[in-house]
Amino acid sequence: MEKKRPFDCGVTRSMEVIGGKWKINILWAISRGEPIRFNQLKRAVQGITNVMLTRSLKELIAYNLVKKKDFNTIPPHVEYSLTEKGASLVPILRTLDQWGKKNL
Template identity: 45%
Template sequence: MIIDNDITKKYRCPVEYTLEAIGGKWKSLILWSLAQDGVKRYGEIKKSINGITHKMLSQQLKDLESKGLIHREQYNQIPPKVEYWLTKKGQTLVPILEAMCQWGSENM
């Protein structure tokens, strides 16, 4: 079994772990947006993902950050500025996201 160090949850297989990390309706879209454009502010991410609510985006960003897939940098200025980008661990998902994009393009 695989153990996630963050929450000591046991997984039956690596696919289950991967789906927990990037599965769901929004996480892959957030990661794809950051992979395409690099550093983005919260509002830019929100605009790039049609239909996501502020609450859901905030929750998903926190979850992706807790898994070490994205980095959040807060700049203490007025107005407040927060930027997000993929970590090295998050960048390892880009080939998977690209494959998903290609598959979707070929099968839509």
């Protein structure tokens, strides 16, 4: 059974999934250049460490917002792209981008 929250709304639940310093930036970067490889993503999300990028990607994959395609090669070749669920966030991200450019 799911734990009851004192303040349970869609925004709160959404921010539990995509909140934090990096996840929105990661989703935005993937949406602009998918499929994208790890090092390309690291360059696109300036300031993120390998550890934080790896951790954030694992969480986004667990929430089925990002999918990982491993080509099983040496050296490793892995690509990330948005799932259908992740792609449904892109219009919201575009709106946030436009709002930020206009108001900040």
